[in-house]
Amino acid sequence: METIRVGIIGVGGIAQRSHLPAFKNTPGVDVVAIADINEKKLDFVAGKFDVPRKFVDYKELLAQDDIDAVSICTPNGLHREMSVNALNAGKHVLCEKPVAVTGKDAEAIIAAARASGKVFMGAFCLRFTGASRVLKQFAQDGKLGDIYYVKGGYIRRRGIPGLGGWFTTKSLSGGGCMLDIGVHALDRMYWLMGAPEPVSVSGVTYQAFADNAVDGGWPPLATRIGDVYAGINDVEDMASGYVQFANGATLLLEACWAGNCEPSSYMQLFGTKAGALEDARGLQLFGEEAGSLLDIKPQVDENINIYEAEIAHFVDCIREGKEPLTTPQEIINVAKIIEAVYKSAEQNGRQVKIAEL
């Protein structure tokens, strides 16, 4: 088995918590280089994870001919530039969520991926949970029938990430909770629905905690070496979107970093043959058989390390020349839907057509 040499661009919270340990635990993979503009963090991470090469300018990492693949773990607003440059440099790319801040950014990345022939994967780790796998299999096998209505959300009570850092600075992040955690909920539901064509979107955003904002503790303090969190907060802390699809299906999405509410992560799918609910109680399916309503609680593997599973899949796609689980159309449409939520919110909830973007 030939070794796959990996470089990681941006070595903050998610790189230290998931990408570095997961790549290091994957057989046949060597993490040979890291890049970060924060030299203090770069030195700390290179030492802690025993990475031989480090660069302040990520383009120098991309110029290393022996590097096969990169993980992009930088602020959202940099994903397009870095992904396109990495693909053009002949690297396979795993890019953190949200892959892109706009539909056009997503299209530019996918065009670069197609031109390069390299693997491009969005790091949507929730697709790898035990419940996601079970549900996707049920959906693929037709056990849910046609999925016509879906709702879900990711709701925190006090969880604004890195207050005063890039997460809360729109010019760097592209948006607040909808782009940060709403995208996780949306991506998973959209994938489970079979990625129908989105037609129109209405959305609202709120910044109710601007004067009462507290740092929610992500990125973990131990990973913030040398970072300064003294900037602005000009993004939403609560958002909701309503999406209509060409096949008649609809989707309701909620995201919240801070609210006077019960924290939750939930998803409900309504199918013509059966439905599904996932929340703190686990995964349940609701059907009907032999004249009886039937509630099913599938056994779900709760012990999957979703980051290791995601990275193993990425490596597998490189080795086997396989299409990643995140398809180009899913990546583009997820970006467009979120862009349309923001556009609608800016225009008092006007229904925005995806074709306008």
Ligand SMILES: NC(=O)c1ccc[n+]([C@@H]2O[C@H](COP(=O)([O-])OP(=O)(O)OC[C@H]3O[C@@H](n4cnc5c(N)ncnc54)[C@H](O)[C@@H]3O)[C@@H](O)[C@H]2O)c1
């Ligand atoms: N999959 C998940 O569950 C998950 C969780 C958290 C974050 N994320 C995503 O990962 C990405 C990074 O988030 P994070 O929490 O690690 O943030 P972070 O602030 O901890 O890390 C970002 C790093 O990028 C570096 N950086 C900034 N500009 C750079 C540049 N021009 N070149 C090189 N490095 C640069 C910063 O110095 C910092 O070290 C975001 O897109 C975020 O949405 C995903």
